[in-house]
Amino acid sequence: MDEMVDAAPNFAPFCSEQGTPHVLFVASEIVPLAKTGGLADVCGALPTALARLGIDVRLIMPGYPGALARLDAPRQVADLEELLPGVSARLIAGTMPDSGLPVWLVDCPALYDRPGTPYQDPRGCEWEDNAQRFGAFCHAAARVALGQAVHEWRADVVHAHDWHAGLVPLLLALSGQLRPRTVFTVHNAAFQGNFPFTLAAQLSLPQDVLTPEGIEYYDQLSFLKAGVRYADKVTTVSPTYANEICTPEFGFGMDGLFRARRADLVGILNGIDAQQWDPCTDPHLSHNYSCSDLRGKESCKANEQRRLNLNVDTSAPLAVFISRLTWQKMADVLLEKLPAMLTLHPRLQFALHGRGESALEAGFAFMAARFPGRASVQIGYEEGRAHRLHAAGDILLHGSRFEPCGLTQMYAMRYGTVPVVRRVGGLADSVRDAGIHARGASDATGFVFDDATGEAMESALSRCIALYERRPKRCSELRKQAMSGDFGWARSAATYARIYFELAGIRIPTRSRRMPTCAELPWIASQSDDCEAAPPQAR
Ligand code: ADP
Ligand code: GLC
Numbered sequence: 001m002d003e004m005v006d007a008a009p010n011f012a013p014f015c016s017e018q019g020t021p022h023v024l025f026v027a028s029e030i031v032p033l034a035k036t037g038g039l040a041d042v043c044g045a046l047p048t049a050l051a052r053l054g055i056d057v058r059l060i061m062p063g064y065p066g067a068l069a070r071l072d073a074p075r076q077v078a079d080l081e082e083l084l085p086g087v088s089a090r091l092i093a094g095t096m097p098d099s100g101l102p103v104w105l106v107d108c109p110a111l112y113d114r115p116g117t118p119y120q121d122p123r124g125c126e127w128e129d130n131a132q133r134f135g136a137f138c139h140a141a142a143r144v145a146l147g148q149a150v151h152e153w154r155a156d157v158v159h160a161h162d163w164h165a166g167l168v169p170l171l172l173a174l175s176g177q178l179r180p181r182t183v184f185t186v187h188n189a190a191f192q193g194n195f196p197f198t199l200a201a202q203l204s205l206p207q208d209v210l211t212p213e214g215i216e217y218y219d220q221l222s223f224l225k226a227g228v229r230y231a232d233k234v235t236t237v238s239p240t241y242a243n244e245i246c247t248p249e250f251g252f253g254m255d256g257l258f259r260a261r262r263a264d265l266v267g268i269l270n271g272i273d274a275q276q277w278d279p280c281t282d283p284h285l286s287h288n289y290s291c292s293d294l295r296g297k298e299s300c301k302a303n304e305q306r307r308l309n310l311n312v313d314t315s316a317p318l319a320v321f322i323s324r325l326t327w328q329k330m331a332d333v334l335l336e337k338l339p340a341m342l343t344l345h346p347r348l349q350f351a352l353h354g355r356g357e358s359a360l361e362a363g364f365a366f367m368a369a370r371f372p373g374r375a376s377v378q379i380g381y382e383e384g385r386a387h388r389l390h391a392a393g394d395i396l397l398h399g400s401r402f403e404p405c406g407l408t409q410m411y412a413m414r415y416g417t418v419p420v421v422r423r424v425g426g427l428a429d430s431v432r433d434a435g436i437h438a439r440g441a442s443d444a445t446g447f448v449f450d451d452a453t454g455e456a457m458e459s460a461l462s463r464c465i466a467l468y469e470r471r472p473k474r475c476s477e478l479r480k481q482a483m484s485g486d487f488g489w490a491r492s493a494a495t496y497a498r499i500y501f502e503l504a505g506i507r508i509p510t511r512s513r514r515m516p517t518c519a520e521l522p523w524i525a526s527q528s529d530d531c532e533a534a535p536p537q538a539r
Contacts, residue, residue: 021504023050024155024180025059026141028118028134028164031273032098033067033105036117037324038270038407039187042237043161045273048099049493055500058153060141062112062133063092063105071105072097078149080106083136084204087111091140091149104150106140124358131195134223135203138167145172145180155180156504159496162186163193166227167203170215173230174206181503183496184231186224188404189245189252190328193223218253228257232503234265235496237405238426242267250402250425268496269429270405271489272414277387279415284387289416291483294476297391297416304392308376310349317468318349319461320393320417322386322408325356325364330399330422330452335363337454342371344458345465351376351393353385386411393417395464399449399457403427409446413482418468418475419446420460430487434478436463445482 029035031044047057061067068074071094078091089108096103106112111133116122119130127133140149145168147154158180160168169182194217200210209215215226228234236242242265244250245258258265275281279297280290286303289296298314305312325331331354342348350371352364361379368377378385390396396412398421405426409419413431421427427448434444449460467475501508 019506020054020056021156021500021506022153023055023057023500024141024145024158025057025161026138026158026165026168027059027061027161028137030059030061030096030103033061033070033096033103034064034118036119038405039162041273041407042187042270044096044098045271045276045489046493046496047101048273049271049489050497051099051101052490053493053497055497057101058155059096059101059103060144061103061105062118062137063089063107064112064118065109067105068092068107070097071095071103072100074105076107077104080140080143080149083108083139083143084132084202087132087136089136089140091144093150104144106137108136111136130193131199131203131223134164134193135167135199138165138171138223139204141165141168142171142175146175156506157181157183157500159183159185159500160227160231162188163191163223163227166193166223166225167205168227169230169232170205170209170226174209181233182231183233183235183499183503184227186228186234186236186245186404189224189236189250189254189258190402192217192225192252192254194218194220195223197221225254225257228254228261232264233499234258234261235499236265236267237270238429239267239269240428241402241404241425244402244425266495266499268492269426270407270410271492272407272410272487274414274488277390277411277414279391282387282391284384285391286388289391291416291480294416294479300388300391301394304351304388305349308351308378309373310351310376311373313347313349316347316349317345317394317465318351318392319395319397319420320389320412321350321352321354321397322389323354323356323398325354325360327357328401328403329356330401330457331356331360331364333399333452333454333457334397335360335367337458338367338375339370340454341458341461342374345462347469348465349374349376351378351389353378353381353389355380390415390417394468395420395461397457397461398422398427399452400424400427401452406430410485410487413445413485414487416479416483418464418478418482420457420464421446421448422452422457423448423450430485434463434467442477443481444478445485446478 027043029040031040050057074094077093080089092105143149145155145158172179217225287296287299323329364377368375396417396419403425421431431446433448447460447464449456
């Protein structure tokens with residue numbers, strides 16, 4: 001699997017004679033400093049891939065205590081006074097513990113030193129002052145981008161992620177200076193950061209942006225709208241999702257706004273950190289393996305069955321679900337259908353690892369008790385457990401009502417676990433269906449269903465189990481096909497780099513150090529681009 005390591009020689013490195021853009025990544029969570037989901041994975045891995053391409057990329061994130069504790073070489077570099085009325089902070093510089101990239105943390109204990117997640121208290125309720133928490137963060141990021149906090153570095157391009165960073169494009173647009181250009185990435189349009197208008201003064205926002213043409217959204221002010229409305233370029237995390245959010249079904253009320261920005265909206269499929277997620281070397285696994293020798297995977301499965309009190313039987317199909325337990329992920333549908341699935345397929349085993357809505361957590365735990373030896377439910381989230389389950393599984397169940405990209409299906413494929421997914425967003429762009437009786441495309445990598453129903457999910461699962469039980473040779477080919485897909489970041493990072501060069505007005509190098517051409521980046525779905533708009537089903 002060495003050839004899958006994230007370094008496509010065609011795309012490395014391409015800084016021009018005029019230099020390379022200075023890019024500031026603004027995100028509320030970045031692996032390994034803080035993580036609640038895929039946003040953190042992306043904001044950890046993409047900058048590393050960009051740095052490999054020669055981009056000068058630096059990161060900024062709120063200074064949660066866990067992040068401050070993990071930061072390498074921390075030192076205070078600035079006082080950030082009056083970020084908001086009555087709110088000041090310290091800017092701590094350091095380096096990322098894994099990649100060594102420069103990172104700034106905004107240290108403000110009054111806002112960030114709390115139990116729970118970056119967004120919620122330990123009972124799962126949103127922090128009441130989230131507008132101030134992320135508003136202050138956005139002001140801090142804008143100051144850093146403009147060179148007002150640390151004077152030796154200034155951004156040419158600011159890449160802000162999701163609603164938590166949504167005010168940054170607005171603040172920079174208002175800065176009235178020769179400002180950095182801005183890219184805003186929508187990782188999930190369902191999370192919008194909408195707050196009462198009355199908070200505008202506390203967020204130091206001028207009245208004249210509180211209009212429908214500005215950031216007003218149904219009598220509230222919207223961080224997400226601010227990002228989408230004011231960024232120079234808007235991206236989302238898969239080509240299909242870029243199209244979907246322009247429709248009422250997937251736009252969560254913002255589809256009109258996305259349509260208005262369609263010419264500047266591009267869908268770029270996420271990658272995964274191919275070194276962190278590599279079954280050949282993964283230190284979390286009891287046995288390592290590769291697509292040329294899957295014996296280690298079988299041993300991982302037996303060990304995990306033992307650990308999870310499942311019947312130890314490596315010939316029984318093991319379906320895994322590793323996800324937030326939420327409506328988005330169709331966890332409710334799965335919970336309802338699972339007893340029927342286990343009854344219909346008497347050898348099927350099921351293992352879940354994740355946390356989320358408390359009713360779903362309780363429901364899955366109750367269901368598992370009804371199927372001793374055949375169902376295991378581990379509520380919570382631990383990175384090592386997720387890796388082990390990806391290795392142990394035969395099948396990944398991944399229904400989603402909407403899925404901007406989804407990383408879990410890519411992890412599964414890399415670990416030879418066949419994904420059963422709904423045809424939405426990045427799932428549609430990354431999994432190729434095996435067809436009925438798996439007689440379809442020889443480059444198939446999984447099973448895809450259309451409707452957000454238990455019946456559709458069950459029928460795709462049945463196709464997968466039939467292949468597993470009746471056609472083991474074909475099943476093994478499918479696994480290997482899935483494992484040999486290229487899910488690294490090199491190509492998509494090159495696409496982002498190209499956007500930064502264009503926005504920064506830095507000439508793209510022509511000869512040996514060249515940017516990828518459109519033909520080499522066929523998954524770009526931009527109406528403003530000369531490329532073909534239609535993305536392939538997988539890459
Ligand atoms: P999303 O970000 O919508 O949850 P992704 O598939 O993009 O979905 O990313 C999920 C990431 O979060 C993966 O790294 C996965 O291992 C991890 N993860 C899965 N379940 C949980 C959970 N309950 N809590 C935290 N992280 C989780
Ligand atoms: C969001 C989306 C998920 C995506 C992730 C990273 O959490 O729900 O689909 O993979 O962001 O972009």
